[in-house]
Amino acid sequence: MAGSLALAGPQLIDLHPPAADLRRLVVAGMERQPRQLPAWLLYDDRGSQLFDAICQQPEYGLTRTETALLQQRAAELAQALGPGVLVEFGAGSARKVSPLLEALQPDAYAALDISTGHLRQACRALQQRHPTTPVLGISCDYSQLQQLPAHPWLEPRRLGFYPGSSIGNFSPEEAVTLLQQFRRLLEPNSRLLIGIDQPKAVERLEAAYNDQAGYSAAFALNLLHRLNRDLEGDFRPEAFGYKAWWQAEHSRIAMALISRESQTVTLAGRRWAFAAGEPLISEYSVKYTPDAFAQLAHRAGWRPLQRWSDAAEDLSLHLLEPAAGTSLADLEPDSAQPHNDR
Numbered sequence: 054m055a056g057s058l059a060l061a062g063p064q065l066i067d068l069h070p071p072a073a074d075l076r077r078l079v080v081a082g083m084e085r086q087p088r089q090l091p092a093w094l095l096y097d098d099r100g101s102q103l104f105d106a107i108c109q110q111p112e113y114g115l116t117r118t119e120t121a122l123l124q125q126r127a128a129e130l131a132q133a134l135g136p137g138v139l140v141e142f143g144a145g146s147a148r149k150v151s152p153l154l155e156a157l158q159p160d161a162y163a164a165l166d167i168s169t170g171h172l173r174q175a176c177r178a179l180q181q182r183h184p185t186t187p188v189l190g191i192s193c194d195y196s197q198l199q200q201l202p203a204h205p206w207l208e209p210r211r212l213g214f215y216p217g218s219s220i221g222n223f224s225p226e227e228a229v230t231l232l233q234q235f236r237r238l239l240e241p242n243s244r245l246l247i248g249i250d251q252p253k254a255v256e257r258l259e260a261a262y263n264d265q266a267g268y269s270a271a272f273a274l275n276l277l278h279r280l281n282r283d284l285e286g287d288f289r290p291e292a293f294g295y296k297a298w299w300q301a302e303h304s305r306i307a308m309a310l311i312s313r314e315s316q317t318v319t320l321a322g323r324r325w326a327f328a329a330g331e332p333l334i335s336e337y338s339v340k341y342t343p344d345a346f347a348q349l350a351h352r353a354g355w356r357p358l359q360r361w362s363d364a365a366e367d368l369s370l371h372l373l374e375p376a377a378g379t380s381l382a383d384l385e386p387d388s389a390q391p392h393n394d395r
């Protein structure tokens with residue numbers, strides 16, 4: 054039945070956070086010191102396109118390496134995952150998943166993403182490439198969903214897929230909460246395949262987030278256009294520069310818009326003063342060694358089952374299953390909010 058439904062095209066469920074949430078999050082982020090906004094705000098239609106362009110830059114190897122690893126290991130990964138419905142968190146253009154869909158032939162594929170218009174297009178394109186797989190797009194903030202929506206395609210067994218090292222956008226405490234959240238969304242009898250970027254030479258890391266062509270800078274600056282449009286802001290993007298730098302003490306890249314001058318900005322009905330040189334953090338990207346990530350997974354009640362890496366050990370794919378003897382009730386509550394960098 055599922056196969057014939059797929060021929061009708063992808064379905065989309067819209068659970069996008071309301072505008073009031075956006076205002077609350079932005080005000081809270083602007084009150085932080087240093088100022089820091091949730092990373093998902095970077096992804097409106099234009100932001101998603103710019104992210105795709107970043108992925109093609111020579112300095113940004115993560116996408117190429119992870120895609121190649123998924124292609125090379127697709128059969129093994131599919132066998133280790135086993136049958137079920139594949140649920141991708143933060144699917145973006147949903148290109149990395151293709152080799153997995155071919156090898157796994159899941160009952161259905163669900164793509165969760167906050168960038169609604171881009172998600173719709175990604176699901177349409179994916180459905181054309183995989184006409185017999187039922188494709189369901191869910192526009193949402195995956196860190197805040199109480200449960201996956203009731204839908205016949207989302208019947209157990211659920212297999213989570215979280216590539217791109219996107220967990221690095223969350224602080225380690227938030228990442229534990231997020232992994233618990235994924236376990237709740239995937240229960241029962243789930244597995245999670247997650248891509249983790251590893252620490253490497255500082256020059257390589259900093260170059261990856263400061264590409265010569267300027268797409269990383271344009272991606273961050275697009276945030277100001279979005280804030281102007283969605284929250285009645287009057288940011289002058291030309292009054293901000295962009296910088297990405299390695300913070301060894303946190304094993305992370307910090308990405309920020311830097312005020313070029315002393316200035317005052319209106320946003321969400323309030324006035325905000327920026328000193329010259331003051332940063333507005335647009336996102337972090339925490340890098341984990343395989344051991345550090347395995348410890349994080351344990352803290353969230355997941356047991357690492359298997360790991361695949363590229364030859365240079367630049368990144369890994371980790372397969373996790375719920376740790377025996379841990380129930381969701383054991384894992385909660387965790388004090389950290391899982392929202393990206395909130």
Ligand SMILES: C[S@@+](CC[C@H](N)C(=O)[O-])C[C@H]1O[C@@H](n2cnc3c(N)ncnc32)[C@H](O)[C@@H]1O
Nearest residue numbers: 093096143144145166167168193194195216217
């Ligand atoms: C770094 S991109 C990765 C895209 C793709 N998975 C890949 O590996 O290339 C992050 C994606 O997750 C989405 N995203 C970020 N935070 C999210 C959230 N809290 N809830 C849902 N989607 C989110 C963004 O819109 C974007 O498409």
